Amino acid sequence: MQKELAKQYDPKAVEDRIYKMWLDGKYFHAKREEGKETYTIVIPPPNITGQLHMGHALDNTLQDILIRFKRMQGYDTLWVPGTDHASIATVAKIVEAMKKEGLTKEDVGRDGFLERAWDWKKQYGGRIIEQLKKMGSSCDWDRERFTLDEGCSAAVNEVFVKLYEKGLIYRGERIINWCPHCLTSISDAEVEYEDKQGHFWHLKYPFKDGGGYLELATTRPETLLGDTAVAVNPNDERYKSVVGKTLILPIVHREIPVVADEYVEMDFGTGVVKITPAHDPNDFEVGLRHNLEVINVLTPDAKITDEFPDYAGMDIETARRKIVEDLEKEGALAQVEDYSHNVGTCYRCGTTVEPKVSKQWFVKMKPLAEPAIKAVKDGETKFVPQRFEKIYFHWLENIKDWCISRQLWWGHRIPAYYCEDCGEITVSKTAVTVCKKCGSKHIHQDPDTLDTWFSSALWPFSTLGWPKETEDFKHYYPTNTLVTGYDIIPFWVMRMMFSGIEQTGKVPFDTVLIHGLVRDPQGRKMSKSLGNGVDPLEVISQYGADALRFSLATGNSPGNDMRYIPERVEASRNFANKIWNAARFILMNLESDEVLPLNESNFALEDKWIISKFNTLTKLVTENLQKFELGQAVSKLYDFIWDVFCDWYIEICKARLMGEDKVAANTARAVLTYVFTNTLALLHPFMPFITEEIWQSMPHNGEVLMTSKWPEYTDKYAYEKEESDFEKVMEVIKAIRNRRAEMNVPPSKKAKVYISSEFSDIFESGSNYICRLAFASEVVTKEPESADGNVRVVTDCATVYMPMKELVDISAELERLDRDMKKALEDKEFFEKKLNNAGFVAKAPEAVVAQQREGLLKALDKIKMINDSIAELKNM
RNA sequence: GGAGGCUUAGCUCAGUUGGUUAGAGCACUUGCCUUACAAGCAAGGGGUCACUGGUUCGAGUCCAGUAGUCUCCACCA
Numbered sequence: 008m009q010k011e012l013a014k015q016y017d018p019k020a021v022e023d024r025i026y027k028m029w030l031d032g033k034y035f036h037a038k039r040e041e042g043k044e045t046y047t048i049v050i051p052p053p054n055i056t057g058q059l060h061m062g063h064a065l066d067n068t069l070q071d072i073l074i075r076f077k078r079m080q081g082y083d084t085l086w087v088p089g090t091d092h093a094s095i096a097t098v099a100k101i102v103e104a105m106k107k108e109g110l111t112k113e114d115v116g117r118d119g120f121l122e123r124a125w126d127w128k129k130q131y132g133g134r135i136i137e138q139l140k141k142m143g144s145s146c147d148w149d150r151e152r153f154t155l156d157e158g159c160s161a162a163v164n165e166v167f168v169k170l171y172e173k174g175l176i177y178r179g180e181r182i183i184n185w186c187p188h189c190l191t192s193i194s195d196a197e198v199e200y201e202d203k204q205g206h207f208w209h210l211k212y213p214f215k216d217g218g219g220y221l222e223l224a225t226t227r228p229e230t231l232l233g234d235t236a237v238a239v240n241p242n243d244e245r246y247k248s249v250v251g252k253t254l255i256l257p258i259v260h261r262e263i264p265v266v267a268d269e270y271v272e273m274d275f276g277t278g279v280v281k282i283t284p285a286h287d288p289n290d291f292e293v294g295l296r297h298n299l300e301v302i303n304v305l306t307p308d309a310k311i312t313d314e315f316p317d318y319a320g321m322d323i324e325t326a327r328r329k330i331v332e333d334l335e336k337e338g339a340l341a342q343v344e345d346y347s348h349n350v351g352t353c354y355r356c357g358t359t360v361e362p363k364v365s366k367q368w369f370v371k372m373k374p375l376a377e378p379a380i381k382a383v384k385d386g387e388t389k390f391v392p393q394r395f396e397k398i399y400f401h402w403l404e405n406i407k408d409w410c411i412s413r414q415l416w417w418g419h420r421i422p423a424y425y426c427e428d429c430g431e432i433t434v435s436k437t438a439v440t441v442c443k444k445c446g447s448k449h450i451h452q453d454p455d456t457l458d459t460w461f462s463s464a465l466w467p468f469s470t471l472g473w474p475k476e477t478e479d480f481k482h483y484y485p486t487n488t489l490v491t492g493y494d495i496i497p498f499w500v501m502r503m504m505f506s507g508i509e510q511t512g513k514v515p516f517d518t519v520l521i522h523g524l525v526r527d528p529q530g531r532k533m534s535k536s537l538g539n540g541v542d543p544l545e546v547i548s549q550y551g552a553d554a555l556r557f558s559l560a561t562g563n564s565p566g567n568d569m570r571y572i573p574e575r576v577e578a579s580r581n582f583a584n585k586i587w588n589a590a591r592f593i594l595m596n597l598e599s600d601e602v603l604p605l606n607e608s609n610f611a612l613e614d615k616w617i618i619s620k621f622n623t624l625t626k627l628v629t630e631n632l633q634k635f636e637l638g639q640a641v642s643k644l645y646d647f648i649w650d651v652f653c654d655w656y657i658e659i660c661k662a663r664l665m666g667e668d669k670v671a672a673n674t675a676r677a678v679l680t681y682v683f684t685n686t687l688a689l690l691h692p693f694m695p696f697i698t699e700e701i702w703q704s705m706p707h708n709g710e711v712l713m714t715s716k717w718p719e720y721t722d723k724y725a726y727e728k729e730e731s732d733f734e735k736v737m738e739v740i741k742a743i744r745n746r747r748a749e750m751n752v753p754p755s756k757k758a759k760v761y762i763s764s765e766f767s768d769i770f771e772s773g774s775n776y777i778c779r780l781a782f783a784s785e786v787v788t789k790e791p792e793s794a795d796g797n798v799r800v801v802t803d804c805a806t807v808y809m810p811m812k813e814l815v816d817i818s819a820e821l822e823r824l825d826r827d828m829k830k831a832l833e834d835k836e837f838f839e840k841k842l843n844n845a846g847f848v849a850k851a852p853e854a855v856v857a858q859q860r861e862g863l864l865k866a867l868d869k870i871k872m873i874n875d876s877i878a879e880l881k882n883m
Numbered sequence: 884g885g886a887g888g889c890u891u892a893g894c895u896c897a898g899u900u901g902g903u904u905a906g907a908g909c910a911c912u913u914g915c916c917u918u919a920c921a922a923g924c925a926a927g928g929g930g931u932c933a934c935u936g937g938u939u940c941g942a943g944u945c946c947a948g949u950a951g952u953c954u955c956c957a958c959c960a
Contacts, residue, residue: 348958567889579908592920642906751914854902855903
């Protein structure tokens, strides 16, 4: 900072410079210090598909607050940064970009595509890292990782092979979710259900022997082509006689059996269901039970196959229309009704997902899920807030096997090799060139890659060097806090849990701190299609990173969604400015750069008051942070800085700073600096840039604030009596201001003030600043000779007289005193009522009862003083 | 169908193991260019804490129910 400071804080002039200073000093770098307790966070790696949004800004602000707090507390802290290759999402982006060049994946081939993907990673992965830096994130950039880098890939292969050898990964033909647009399988977690308007077509399937028909209903008439049975419930009296009979499938004219299966609900529809094992998960299961044929009717991009010449090549909509027409012609259509139902869609592209029978790789989940459930039940890992454990349990308790193979090029290639001669499958960490069974060299690797979440699941340990027993892994694993949104508990948190436990024998983190989503001012999700997204970088450029961080950290509680309100960021910016100006004031009143020693014997009442207040603040903020109550911590800091320190303490110091007494002025300087710099330390995790910038210009010991020692509570500075004494002064000042405001007395009109109180010594010693703050020309700590023409102000502990003859309106004064009296009597009654309650006095904690007694005494004192005042006025 | 969140001042939200007579920011009213800050200072108005019961000496806070609202999961073809 320069001698002449700007009146307003300019974040743009500060942030990049400060961040560079931190980087140059290597302060973010974790040094594996022996003997120190570690604190580790791994970043939820942002996808390389785009740029930072508000959700990232929130997520990373919370992480940075925690890591900076722990670093200052003296932990050996590590925040591992990195990015995620996000296979399906990145592929979609690249395909889209290629489309503009008139190219398809097939045009450029696998290698050409991968080359583009790596270019993409370089460009967009890099951009995300730069954005994280703009936020002020104190990540250890020397340890930056990427889910597809060498180390993470080694971890993926290691895990795949181990699970395969344990029988927990298998390959099989199952019904999976298929995205006809992305042309790949996706997992259950990646399917989103949407309510869609559709129809219910009631169809008639005639019996082969000519005796009538069975009526059933479907939402997907086109799948009729693949029907291989019709099912009824075995207990359904209506259909008992038809089980085992043969029907003629309309249009196709194939013979299909009527089977009995518990899956059919008797009281839904007609109680008859057409069974299409190839295109419905439930039908597939029925098919297995009844040994039904699986007839696939769709191509990978969801067109009718060539098996059905009348409809071949038609998309689903077209085929559906044509088939319904044909059904009608054949007299097989009974009726059509409107129907709304849930349709599964791809979470990446929104295309309707097709259930499809296909050979894929799966992870057997049950054996992995159990220990993961137990770990949370046993409290080895805790969710904050705890209620999110329910979501976690619900997923793990109902989990099905995880389909992990993807028909995509960008990702970790499945380490499985097939012998073209004998069909042997070899799963291996290293490339296989010779079949171990038949010696053939005709071997090819599985063309598919793994679900992107397979590698993210290993992130807490793969980033630390596992499967190698690296120093980092030994030192920093398990990690401590995982910070993430509730929306990815099933995708990620759960999978990290079971992977960590299975692979390392330990839970990957002890706490999962869950935050909500950042919504727009109307409470809607921010999304591209709505165009209501807010770019954090724009906010930073307008208001500064600290203001954005402050806004995100305050005013919300863990796990709850929050709205992004520009006015709030503005308020945060104003707060930064307030701090800036406090610094400006202190600096212009300091005489040197030296750190002035605190000399207790010189402390004035107000010094003890602020030091004691600060001491308490330290304790409360630390406790809040330890309990992950970040919003509460930061609002206490806000109140302390603005209301306590600036509005009172700084104002009070002005008298001493401008006065003749050198010792008093220096004491004020020392206390101002002490309290302010230490408050900056407490605020630093939340607003790192401005606090560091100011701290650098203030007298200080040490290199940087970010590695300074976190302030600690000390009994030495717990001045309880002085705190309450000073608050008596504050009360008097407030009462005088209040009365003057009511009477519309301008500040320029000063009055000699008489204060009558049993605590006259404290008013005596504070007379200089009482003059300043209460617009007094002089303070006399006794009753005036004559009360005549005085305005009276009564507080709990003092009666104040202001000779303002011309302004005194006796009847108005009496009215005011009446109002005061009424309030005081209400207070008295309130406290008496409580204290007369035997149950309360007997059962409430002593401190609470004492509080009520004190309240009552104050009320009684006040009543007495008001009575005196009324009596005097009436005598006039 | 199951689960969960939310409902507190005009608006957006806090409210820490139940403990004085419920808070903040913005907005509003009044007065101030008081040499750190008008992105400021001082004073003020504004809330039956969704509703109904219950537990308790004491409930915004705990329990049960009701209403509204949002979300997640499941899903009957």
